[in-house]
Amino acid sequence: MDNIAGTKSGLTWAVHLSVIFLVLLWLFPTIGLFVSSFRTADQISATGWWKALFPTEQNLVVRAAEPSAQVLRDGVYMIEGNVFEDFSVGVIAHWGVSSREISAYQPGETAELRDGSSVTLEADGSYRVESAEEMSGSRGQRIFVTATTPPEFTLGNYEFMLFDPQNSEGMTKAFFSTLTVTIPATIIPILIAAFAAYALAWMEFPGRALLIACVVGLLVVPLQLALIPLLKFHNAIGIGKGYLGVWLAHTGFGLPLAIYLLRNYMVGLPRDIIENAKVDGATDFQIFVKIILPLSFPALASFAIFQFLWTWNDLLVAMVFLIDSSGRTTVMTRQIVEMLGTRGGDWEILATAAFISMAVPIVVFFALQRYLVRGLLAGSVK
Amino acid sequence: MTRSLWASVAAFALIAGSASAELKFTPGEGPFSWDSYNEWAANAPDLSGQTVTVSGPWLNPEDGFFRDVLAYFAEATGAEAVYTGSDSFEQQIVIDAEAGSAPNIAVFPQPGLAAVLAAKGQMTPLGDEMRQWVQDNYSAGQSWVDLGTYPDENGDPQFYGFFYNVNLKSLVWYSPDNFDDAGYEVPTTMEELKALTEQIAADGETPWCIGLGSGAATGWPATDWVEDMMLRTQPPEVYDQWVTNEIPFNDPRVIEAIEEYGWFARNDDFVSGGAGAVASTDFRDSPKGLFTSPPQCYMHRQASFATAFFPEGVVPGEDAEFFYFPAFAEKDLGSPVLGGGTVLAITDPTPAAIELMKFLTLPIASEVFMNQSGFLAPHKGVNLDAYKDGILRKQGEILLDATTFRFDGSDLMPAAVGAGTFWTGMVEYTGGKDAKAVADEIQSSWDALK
Numbered sequence: 001m002d003n004i005a006g007t008k009s010g011l012t013w014a015v016h017l018s019v020i021f022l023v024l025l026w027l028f029p030t031i032g033l034f035v036s037s038f039r040t041a042d043q044i045s046a047t048g049w050w051k052a053l054f055p056t057e058q059n060l061v062v063r064a065a066e067p068s069a070q071v072l073r074d075g076v077y078m079i080e081g082n083v084f085e086d087f088s089v090g091v092i093a094h095w096g097v098s099s100r101e102i103s104a105y106q107p108g109e110t111a112e113l114r115d116g117s118s119v120t121l122e123a124d125g126s127y128r129v130e131s132a133e134e135m136s137g138s139r140g141q142r143i144f145v146t147a148t149t150p151p152e153f154t155l156g157n158y159e160f161m162l163f164d165p166q167n168s169e170g171m172t173k174a175f176f177s178t179l180t181v182t183i184p185a186t187i188i189p190i191l192i193a194a195f196a197a198y199a200l201a202w203m204e205f206p207g208r209a210l211l212i213a214c215v216v217g218l219l220v221v222p223l224q225l226a227l228i229p230l231l232k233f234h235n236a237i238g239i240g241k242g243y244l245g246v247w248l249a250h251t252g253f254g255l256p257l258a259i260y261l262l263r264n265y266m267v268g269l270p271r272d273i274i275e276n277a278k279v280d281g282a283t284d285f286q287i288f289v290k291i292i293l294p295l296s297f298p299a300l301a302s303f304a305i306f307q308f309l310w311t312w313n314d315l316l317v318a319m320v321f322l323i324d325s326s327g328r329t330t331v332m333t334r335q336i337v338e339m340l341g342t343r344g345g346d347w348e349i350l351a352t353a354a355f356i357s358m359a360v361p362i363v364v365f366f367a368l369q370r371y372l373v374r375g376l377l378a379g380s381v382k
Numbered sequence: 383m384t385r386s387l388w389a390s391v392a393a394f395a396l397i398a399g400s401a402s403a404e405l406k407f408t409p410g411e412g413p414f415s416w417d418s419y420n421e422w423a424a425n426a427p428d429l430s431g432q433t434v435t436v437s438g439p440w441l442n443p444e445d446g447f448f449r450d451v452l453a454y455f456a457e458a459t460g461a462e463a464v465y466t467g468s469d470s471f472e473q474q475i476v477i478d479a480e481a482g483s484a485p486n487i488a489v490f491p492q493p494g495l496a497a498v499l500a501a502k503g504q505m506t507p508l509g510d511e512m513r514q515w516v517q518d519n520y521s522a523g524q525s526w527v528d529l530g531t532y533p534d535e536n537g538d539p540q541f542y543g544f545f546y547n548v549n550l551k552s553l554v555w556y557s558p559d560n561f562d563d564a565g566y567e568v569p570t571t572m573e574e575l576k577a578l579t580e581q582i583a584a585d586g587e588t589p590w591c592i593g594l595g596s597g598a599a600t601g602w603p604a605t606d607w608v609e610d611m612m613l614r615t616q617p618p619e620v621y622d623q624w625v626t627n628e629i630p631f632n633d634p635r636v637i638e639a640i641e642e643y644g645w646f647a648r649n650d651d652f653v654s655g656g657a658g659a660v661a662s663t664d665f666r667d668s669p670k671g672l673f674t675s676p677p678q679c680y681m682h683r684q685a686s687f688a689t690a691f692f693p694e695g696v697v698p699g700e701d702a703e704f705f706y707f708p709a710f711a712e713k714d715l716g717s718p719v720l721g722g723g724t725v726l727a728i729t730d731p732t733p734a735a736i737e738l739m740k741f742l743t744l745p746i747a748s749e750v751f752m753n754q755s756g757f758l759a760p761h762k763g764v765n766l767d768a769y770k771d772g773i774l775r776k777q778g779e780i781l782l783d784a785t786t787f788r789f790d791g792s793d794l795m796p797a798a799v800g801a802g803t804f805w806t807g808m809v810e811y812t813g814g815k816d817a818k819a820v821a822d823e824i825q826s827s828w829d830a831l832k
Contacts (some may be wrong), residue, residue: 027723028609045667046674059675063695096562102676107522137699142559144675166446221664231481320468325435325485327466337469343666343690 037351038153044347057148064129064140079130082146084125087294088371090149095121101142143226157352174335180243181331182311185250186304193258201266202274227320254307265299266292301371309361332357385733406450413767415745428754429461430732437506438489439471455741461734479504479729486735490725493529496543503535505542506728513541515743520760521782529789530725533662543727546742548758550777551606551685552707555669560677564584572614572709582680583651591654591679592647593668594809596784603665605813606793611639613718617788625791627828632821638818647812654679661809666691683707686777687756696711699773722790728823796831803827
């Protein structure tokens with residue numbers, strides 16, 4: 001009775017659970033990146049992102065206001081303020097005035113300092129430094145606070161990347177030039193590959209099998225091999241570094257996979273339709289445009305997704321063939337790398353940049369994803 | 383809709399194209415050497431319509447500071463000077479020079495890389511006049527001339543580049559407040575430094591923060607330690623022989639220096655997180671341990687640029703100070719200083735590029751940069767008042783007073799060693815491998831290059 005169509009097997013739950021588990025596993029790093037993109041650099045280096053979601057007990061070092069802020073009241077010099085001015089409001093567990101004894105005092109108690117002044121800290125974070133003599137120096141007294149603070153997030157990283165005058169112009173420019181690179185670099189290889197794939201799939205000519213073998217062989221050649229010779233060639237024929245060069249390079253590097261994928265899909269189309277069309281007097285070009293292209297749409301769309309994602313995320317090819325030292329052309333990936341700083345320590349920018357640059361590929365993916373699954377099976381099922 | 387989008391794109395492109403650089407500091411004001419600038423500007427040729435391109439490793443925010451410098455060149459000559467930075471400059475300049483699309487001027491972070499390009503004939507010598515200028519105007523001038531002189535494609539030594547933006551490596555950072563709280567004194571000799579290290583550990587605290595992590599370059603902070611130890615245990619001549627491999631890497635004197643580093647880094651009580659954490663701690667996160675509550679450590683040996691990685695709100699000179707990584711009192715080797723820096727060289731000569739190099743030798747070209755960033759100038763003519771803060775000025779003075787200045791050895795060694803096996807070897811040594819075995823391996827990787 002178990003195998004009657006329509007009833008659910010007990011294993012379904014196991015399947016669902018393992019799917020959920022796998023999805024979470026895959027999403028885990030992305031969630032971490034996402035949470036980090038809302039944290040400051042100091043928060044990221046102090047605690048892991050998983051701790052950012054809950055109230056945590058933190059040890060903070062706070063400086064009281066500078067001695068120049070002191071006021072004379074009843075013959076006593078006083079500085080007042082609140083330690084939570086720079087941090088989100090929390091609850092103080094204990095505190096101290098020396099790095100050696102950071103939890104020497106309870107809230108409400110008064111600490112005597114070596115120079116004769118005293119510090120009082122209340123549970124709400126307000127402090128008072130008192131001294132009989134005038135206080136000097138340029139830095140305020142350090143107060144070590146152990147406090148439980150609620151989660152704290154900031155939009156500052158996104159603001160810095162998108163709206164900071166120093167970056168916004170560069171980001172906009174990079175965004176448009178990335179589109180200028182990716183759109184032709186996606187369309188050109190599809191155009192060429194579709195023609196080639198049709199010829200390799202349906203036109204009889206000597207050496208066809210050998211050509212197909214060559215294309216498959218090109219799939220395994222790493223593109224790094226071609227960087228310097230190709231750039232030399234571009235310089236020699238006068239293209240130099242620029243959009244035309246990077247389009248040609250992306251086209252060349254994308255073609256083997258495109259031809260291979262499309263040819264395998266087209267070979268799987270029913271022979272009868274094509275033969276009928278031939279009998280009715282259609283030329284090869286008519287067959288290609290009227291029959292093959294519409295039928296191959298899933299394969300074309302799925303290759304378009306691949307090629308778009310790869311050119312969008314590309315840094316290497318753009319660096320070699322596009323970006324010259326005049327600084328007039330750039331791409332998003334490179335703009336982001338520049339923002340990471342000379343020594344690359346700005347993790348918060350990296351996390352934020354990842355989400356900003358992801359936006360366009362996600363839109364493209366969702367627009368075309370229904371073709372992706374069909375296209376992925378391209379050529380594998382007859 | 384589409385039309386208005388394109389219109390705004392076009393308008394944007396126009397604005398972006400017409401935006402001209404403004405001068406950061408008004409001429410005639412501030413602690414800058416305007417006289418020499420005005421004198422040069424009065425005689426500078428009119429280069430309107432020409433473009434000079436400069437590529438280098440500086441990214442945000444240093445790239446902006448360098449563009450501020452270039453603006454003064456543009457102002458005086460009418461030429462457009464463009465700087466582009468890259469985090470993979472070392473790879474890109476090789477590809478561009480090889481393919482013939484190099485920038486006019488390149489900023490090399492490692493003299494070793496400049497030497498490679500010089501040997502292929504891809505750089506242009508600066509000539510005797512410029513060499514004499516460096517000789518006369520830099521403190522310890524001859525050592526800077528030597529660092530900028532490489533054999534050309536015929537094997538003849540030529541002067542190719544001068545140094546611009548130098549950093550000091552022999553510095554130990556600490557928090558004066560934490561030293562006060564614990565009652566520690568700043569050590570002036572290596573013996574005292576070791577005694578202090580032992581005392582802090584005996585007090586139940588952790589003396590050092592050491593982090594070697596740096597992505598693909600993991601291990602380089604340890605090479606700086608070893609180079610500093612080399613200069614403190616051996617005369618500078620031995621150091622020079624070591625970086626050129628005249629004495630082998632597995633020489634007992636080198637192994638001694640490695641083990642001196644190991645004395646600090648391989649003791650669980652001496653380093654934050656224990657010896658096992660040293661290699662996996664990122665060098666950019668490591669200095670933050672000085673300022674946590676309670677402090678994770680009391681001292682951090684790092685170059686002058688360490689201030690860039692201090693947490694927000696820490697004021698260098700007030701909350702953080704440095705002391706010179708001291709020499710052994712018993713060894714009488716003076717006070718050697720280890721440093722690094724970037725060298726400027728011409729990779730595609732044009733009259734405008736040569737004029738820009740002349741401009742960059744002016745004090746103003748250093749002063750505008752050093753007023754905004756951790757930039758140290760070996761140029762004796764700069765106004766020390768232009769340093770951004772007291773702490774940098776103090777470092778600038780150490781640099782100008784240095785009797786023995788030696789360049790970061792790993793940057794002088796062939797890249798396969800200095801940016802390869804030396805790094806990985808130090809990670810292995812820190813992880814517990816025997817110093818002799820590590821040195822043997824590095825030497826055999828060096829032999830393989832010959």
